Amino acid sequence: MSVPVLELDEVGKSYGNVHALRGVSLRVRQGEVTCVLGDNGAGKSTLIKIIAGLHDYTDGAMRLDGADCRFGSPRAAQSSGIATVYQDLALAPLMSVWRNFFLANELRKGPLRMLDIARMKRICHEELAKMGVVIPDLDRPVGSLSGGQRQCIAIARAIYFGARVIILDEPTAALGVKQSGVVLKYVVKARDAGLGVIFITHNPHHAYLVGNHFVILKLGRVVLDANRAELTLDRLTAEMAGGQELAELSHELRGTGPGNQEVPTS
Amino acid sequence: MTAAATEPGRTEAARDDRVARRSLAARLLSRPEVGSLVGAVVIFLLFMAVAVPFRNVANVGTILYGASAIGIMAVPVALLMIGGEFDLSAGVAVTTSGLAASLIAWNFGLNVWVGVALALVLSLAIGAFNGWLLLRTGLPSFLVTLGTFFVLQGINLGVTRLLTGNVATADISDMDGFAAAQRIFGSEVVLGPVTLKVTVLYWVVLTALAAHVLLRTRTGNWIFAVGGDAAAARAVGVPVRGTKIGLFMAVGFCCWLSGMHLLFQFNTVQSGEGIGKEFIFIIAAVIGGCLLTGGYGSVVGASVGALIFGMTQLGINYAGWNPDWFKTFLGVMLLLATLVNVYVKRKADLR
Secondary structure, three states: OOOOOEEEEEEEEEEOOEEEEEEEEEEEOOOOEEEEEEOOOOOHHHHHHHHHOOOOOOEEEEEEOOEEOOOOOHHHHHHOOEEEEOOOOOOOOOOEHHHHHOOOOOOEEOOOOEEOHHHHHHHHHHHHHHOOOOOOOOOOEHHHOOHHHHHHHHHHHHHHOOOOEEEEEOOOOOOOHHHHHHHHHHHHHHHHOOOEEEEEEOOHHHHHHHOOEEEEEEOOEEEEEEEHHHOOHHHHHHHHHOOHHHHHHHHHHHHHOOOOOOOOOO | OOHHHHOOOOOOOOOOOOOOOOOHHHHHHOOOOHHHHHHHHHHHHHHHHHOHHHHOHHHHHHHHHHHHHHHHHHHHHHHHHHOOOOOOOHHHHHHHHHHHHHHHHHHHOOOHHHHHHHHHHHHHHHHHHHHHHHHHHOOOHHHHHHHHHHHHHHHHHHHHHHHHOOOEOOOOOOOOOHHHHHHHHHOEEEEOOEEEEHHHHHHHHHHHHHHHHHHHOHHHHHHHHHHHOHHHHHHHOOOHHHHHHHHHHHHHHHHHHHHHHHHHHHOOOEOOOOOOHHHHHHHHHHHOOOOOOOOOOOHHHHHHHHHHHHHHHHHHHHOOOOHHHHHHHHHHHHHHHHHHHHHHHHHHHHO
16 A cells, blocks of 8 residues: 555644544545545534645644645645645636636746736646536636536646645535536546545545545544445445434434434435 | 637537537627726717717817726726725825825925825825735725725825815925926826827726736736635635735825826815715726626726716716716716626626
């Protein structure tokens, strides 16, 4: 097994007396998908924000290529090769596709440092085509595209700008079944391109389709840390849903509900 | 925006056949400044029809002068609005700048240019302060600059009265450096029958420069991004604070330019002037297609908005209408322009 690119060792984050994250360890290797699962409020967002450089951590250590690191800003994390595709995608909805693609990494030419618009449009088109997305008019505002297309722009952008580790924050949460499938294909493409992928989700089915390694967070702590070989989808789903708690809830509801409804497992 | 047609490889790739190629007309119509251009043509034709002096070529200079006085400020205000912020202090800050230059030079008996330079520093500082306070407190810019608006209004009156015992500054036309400064800020050029004020030149240059910056440089990209979605911009690494403070300082710079023109045009500055102007700058920007919510707009549009103002202001006079109705006319125009913008944008987006 290769050496991890990014390693979190007992990382914690406290806001005053609130401990949002406690003793979280995580290893991200290149060419692997590491899935982080957890329900709302489990600490997934805090974890991402620490890795992405939006927040600092208060305990433990984060190591990039074996060296301790702290990111002071999202820009610092990016220049270290860590790209984040946020749930809200970090795309400005009224800006055109190509302007969004190159935002903060604009190509410029000539002594006046003007934007090299033709080249940016060409590269944007090529990079999107590589991922199998064709957007007929790159001057269209991003806001007018579908959720899946926007997700792809954000992922293609991260890959193009030399990310070694890409964090995908619930990329399938707001999408339909078909669009989710499309996005999962890109997750695999990103992995095959040699990136270390951190896939944040609360959907164990999606995670199990693409993941190599699984970490489940609950109330800011790691409750499961396992390789794919050690797990089945059922086990993952049960762990994610809270196993015992779910069985109890199911029992309770059966007593009070109008019918004998099954509690959904995901 | 013809690059799309010339790009290699675009045509070969498979297209989504649900999306038809948009016609050139549709793409032109989706530009933010279209509404203002239509408005300008309508207003122009209206006054050509009803006001005889409007047809006189010699009056072009007067109309453009009126437009330039608003345009010089509408351009940076439009940039700021695209960047997602307001500046309600822009009107009185112009007066502050003129007063500062005049009072500093006159009170200390200095060369006029020293006053001019210190006024520039002050104007940039006011802009930077607005931006800093906004980012520091996280309050909406509407509130922060409303505060600055009242503070400056009071300072303008108070300091002028304190130093001169009057509501206006003393005439500085006999002081050192006045003649040279007047050539820069208040001169005029005669072109055949048309007399053009130097502010018209500044207005055109500012518009061209700002349009270039907005559409062809990295800074412009950042301005759209911080206005469209500041959190997204920050997440990808755009320096949001720097961009916003820079925009407020650009407004400060133009306040200085306008203030210097006021001073060297009339030799003295009235301390109560400038109140209410900030709305005119904002209206010009909105007519020009800037969204109140930021992230969208055009400086060329804002300049056309200023031109509409210039034409209306004088057109009403030339037509012999009662100028009392000017503001009503403005309000109606603002509503119409906004509706046209929304309508045109929706049509163009659907095509």
